[in-house]
Amino acid sequence: MSTAGVAKSVYEQIGGEPAMAAAVEVFYRKVLADDRISHFFEDVDMERQAAKQKAFLTMVTGGPSSYSGRDMRAGHAHLVKLGLNDMHFDAVVGHLKETLEELNVPAPLVQRVLTIAEGARADVLNR
Amino acid sequence: MAKVKHESRWYPLESGESVLDGLLRQGVSVPHSCRAGACQSCLMKAVGGAVPQAAQVGLKETLVAQGYFLACTCRPPEGTELEVAGAEALRVPARISSLSFLAPDVLRVRLVTDAPFDYRAGQYVSLVREDGLARSYSLASLPREDALELHVRVIPGGAMSGWLAAEAPLDQRVFLQGPAGSCFYVAGRPDQPLLLAGTGTGLAPLYGIVRDALEAGHTGPIWLFHGARTPAGLYLRDELRQLADRHPQLRYRPGVLAGGTRDIAEGPLDALIRAECPKPVGWRAWLCGDPQLVLSLRKKLFLAGLSLKDLHADSFLPSTPQVGASPAAAGAR
């Protein structure tokens, strides 16, 4: 998008850090309730997992995030060894979409977030 | 290589080794129990050098500011030089003022400290024996009461619980470290529905929290679920019934896996909770006791709509023996 430098990020438009806390709960609930992917996210420490979900949401909404593509590769490599594939990726993206819609994020912004997420596919799946 | 200085001697750490494991391996005695950052028995103080942030997770601000850290979760990066000291300065002397059984395998231990001991009902303390054996126990008493009260499940062969049940004399001198943990009542929303659930001695902190909430004038419904294998494990039943008779907002729900009666529900605790509290959205909850149960209830209640910030949990993680330690050495600790 040519106006990307001027336009506010989706992260800012949906309310920044305070809005993230609410989004994390909605998103994490969906992920944990989904038997296709919940096993990737089960952690004895739910707070720690929630913090990671927040890092994920901040990144895909264009918030302050310092992860590189290489970080994404390294961060998911152990999951790829456990069988992480396109089906899981699509499931996560589906929950992301539903979460944003439930929080009444306008459709064009949702689309922007999904585009950012899609851009991480190769790195996340280590291809 | 990272190295740690303790009482004027340097000890090298192996790559990735925790300060606790490195010191124990080289013969330094450090109190410890869970080895998982949950019980705070292994608290130490950094007097020189920096500790990784991960080693201070869960500690009170005031302790963090003074350089305290948990030795079992402290894995200093290569090249670190760390000078450490024990947490003796934080230990409060106490003596055992009474020992009595609440159930065949539940011991009530009352303790009196020399100086006033500041805590919130439901927090836990580390009980440290004179020889350094340390285990954490939740407080069942209220701060206004004269003695501190613990409910200790007596485990066959248990170092601390076995000693308390069979050997410790009245007036025995011990030390307390703490309090710690965020399992306590927070005033400010007197009509919020509360859910308290625990199995076995997981009732200890809940017994403090429920009385604290009632005394603070909580008016909203308070559900207290206590689970045990059989009715014999449901201790303090009469006291809780009477408390519920005096406070209609309190709903006391004892449950067992086998041997239920008219007054005692039968079935897994999570099923009992789901049947009576199907939609706990906006509630506050406390879950205490068996780690497996706490973990699964936490997830179920979160999925049922409870917010993470309103979910308080204390897992009673057992002690973990030192890797490579002989069984005899582990038993002696």
Ligand SMILES: Cc1cc2nc3c(=O)[nH]c(=O)nc-3n(C[C@H](O)[C@H](O)[C@H](O)COP(=O)(O)OP(=O)(O)OC[C@H]3O[C@@H](n4cnc5c(N)ncnc54)[C@H](O)[C@@H]3O)c2cc1C
């Ligand atoms: C934050 C926190 C709060 C706690 N609060 C309480 C409390 O209020 N009341 C209470 O009774 N305990 C509580 N505990 C557990 C307590 O700290 C000890 O782990 C427990 O009393 C056993 O210690 P022990 O020295 O008697 O047995 P140990 O000598 O440590 O253990 C003997 C053997 O029994 C095993 N074992 C230990 N616990 C169990 C268990 N629950 N089930 C099966 N096997 C076991 C051990 O792995 C070991 O093999 C708490 C723990 C934590 C981390």
Ligand code: HEM
């Ligand atoms: C849109 C694509 C994705 C992005 C941008 C993304 C982003 C991130 C980020 C930023 C972290 C790091 C959090 C941290 O450690 O601080 C992370 C961790 C994690 N991600 Fe993803 N992720 C994506 C897809 C997925 C998918 C599809 C799965 C599995 C179904 C997944 C599972 C995990 C898990 C389990 C962790 C935690 C790993 C650990 O325990 O350290 N991610 N992700």
Ligand code: FES
């Ligand atoms: S917190 Fe370190 S041993 Fe329990």
